[in-house]
Amino acid sequence: MSNTEGGGIQRIRNALSCRQVLNLLTMLGFMLNYALRVNLTIAIVDMVRPNVTETNSTSVVNGTNSTSSGSLSPDGVDVYEERFPWDSYQTNFVLGCFFWGYILTELPGGRLAELIGGRRVFGHSMLWASLLTLITPxxxxxxxVVLIIVRVVLGFMLGASWPAIHPVAAVWIPPMERSKFMSNMMASSLGAAITMPVCGYLISVAGWASVFYLTGAVGLLWSICWFTFVYETPATHPRITAEERREIEEAIGTSTSKKRPSHVPWGDLLCSPAVWAIIICHGLAVFGFFTVVNQLPTFMSQILHFKIKENGLFSSLPYLGKYLMAVASSYLADYLRQKGTLGTTATRKVFTAFALVIPGLLMIVQVYLGYDATWxxxxxxxxxxxxxxxxxGYLGNGLDIAPNFSGTIFGLANTLSSFGGFLSTWMVGALTYHDKSFHQWQIVFWILAATYIAGALVFVAIGSGELQPWNNPPERKKISDVTQEEGVPLKNEK
Known part of the structure; x- marks a missing residue:
């Protein structure tokens, strides 16, 4: 590399603070996190053989009938690709089995990130998930069955990524900036918004397998950047300025221990109403979100009769809106807290109620108007x-009440929500297995309305934004320490 090129890279590095680099890569990471997850929800519409009779050739692959279908690309080239004779139950089973692995690493991933650092846990979860995506076709x-195994292991890897980012925020982000940082998690919605139309276009020109190759390759590229530019703490970062490091460490103070607590105060944590407010609210809210993420393309295909490219385009609109609101509300929340207009507890409750009650009411409207595509x-x-x-609201609330154990709290919350994710796919599959009418989808929308509103009520009733006294538990003494204090000689002492 020439001196000119090296100087150009150095100028780019100097233009961004370490926190800005962390924010940028975290945002891109969550975009890719959902791209690796939702690529199947759009591809599966084209992977599965339609119920109608088509002029396709049928072959036998691994003892099951598969269909080789052709589509015409814009260049006039036929794209032939295998399609599979899966029914509604099997299709939803493939979508839902992701959560089998996902649920296993939520809590261990959060605790592991507290012990060894979120940078390693988040980075490796994305790296291995990208490799698994490449072999999905x-x-x-x-x-x-092999596809199911790959999806389960993919979920196992990605399950650790979400709780791992909380310990990263606990050591890198000042308390009054954490709402803005947590909005990076909602870049997952932006990733879905981009993935949906891109997948739809790729499928039409290159077949459904192309979406897995693209998202997997981009994920590998991101992993290289993450391990190159992100470090565990400000103290270990070789490029951070003394001013930025001092600003971060003074703002965080003693709320996040420099020495990671060696044990979790499980008794205090599990008896805390503030913790259960996060767990219950998150579980109910994400149940609704996962239902939409996994089932919106199917609903548009079965009920609104969109073509695959239209399916991808219109499926992406809700995710784009969610990300815009996430960024705007987070900036507003941090501004209100910094100005003293609202306390942390009031801020979390107001925004949580706003974020869940309105979608709940809109699901009721969907019951009556959802048969119309525009509506x-x-x-x-x-x-x-x-x-x-x-x-x-509640998403970053664990950093308010116990930053030292924010990964564990979010891991607990996401474990419950993972049960909800699998339950949602099973629910839709069961309700639409024999009857794919709009009437059956109305039942789904009623259930979503109830869960959204119930989640808001729980958090408003028992949620809190106050730092909990058990956030800094006393370290457990080793046997050697106790015996020395009591004057008892150690085994090897003379």
Whole structure:
């Protein structure tokens, strides 16, 4: 590399603070996190053989009938790709099995990030998930069961990524800036908004397998950047300025221990109403969100009869709105807290209620107007737009009440929500297995309305933004320390 090129890179590095680099890569990381997850929700519409009779050739692959179908690309080239004879139950099973692995690493991932650092846990979860995404088409061609195994392991890897980012924020982000940082998690919605139309276009020109190759490759590139430019703490970062490091460490103070606590005060944590407010609210809210994420493309295909490219385009609109609201509400929340207009507790409750009650009411509207394509797209877009305000509400609340154990708290909350994710796919599959009418989807919308509103009520009733006394538990003494204090000689002492 020439001196000119090296100087140019150095100038770019100097133009961004370490926190800005962290924010940028975290935002891109969560975009890719959902791209690796939702690529299947759009691809599966084209992967599965339609129920109608088509003029396709049928072959036998691994003992099951598969269909080789052709689509015409804009260049006039036929794209032939295998399609699979999965029914509604099997299709939803493939979508839902992701959560089998996802649920196993939520709590361990959060605690592991508290012990060894969120940078390593978040980075490795994304790296291995990207590699698994690249082999997903091969797994589908080999066997239905092999595809399920790959999706379960993919969920296992990505399950650790969400709670891992809380310990990163605990050591890098000052308390009054954490709402803005947590809005980076909602970049997952932006990732979905981009992935949906891109997937739709790729499928039409290169077949459904292309979406897995693209998202997997981009994920690998991001992983390289993450491990190159992000460090565990400000103290270990080689490029951070003394001014930025001092600013971060003084703002965080003693709320986050420099020495990571060796044990979790489980008794105090599990008896805390503030913790249960986060867990219950998150579980109910994400149940609704996962239902939309996994089922919106299917609903648009079955009920609104969109073509695959239209499906991807219109499916992306709600996610884009959610991200815009997440950023706007987070900046507003931090501004109100910095000015003293609202305390932390009031801020979290107000924004949580706003983010969940309005989508709940909109799901009721969807029951009556969702059969119309224009109304349906509008309602879903508005519902997820308002839901984006959770970043200023309960989503980062664990950092308020116990930053030292924010990964563990979010891991607990996301474990419950993972049960909800699998339950949502099972629920839709069961309700639409024999009857795919709009009437069956109305039942789904009623359930979503109830869960959204219930989540808001729970958090408003028992949520808190106050730092909990058990955030800094006393370290457990080793046996050697106790014996020395009591004057008892150690085994090897003479």
């Amino acid at each position: 091969m797994a589908a061609h080999i066997n239905y 349906s797209v509008t309602i879903f877009s508005l519902a997820l737009f308002f839901h984006g305000a959770v970043t200023a």
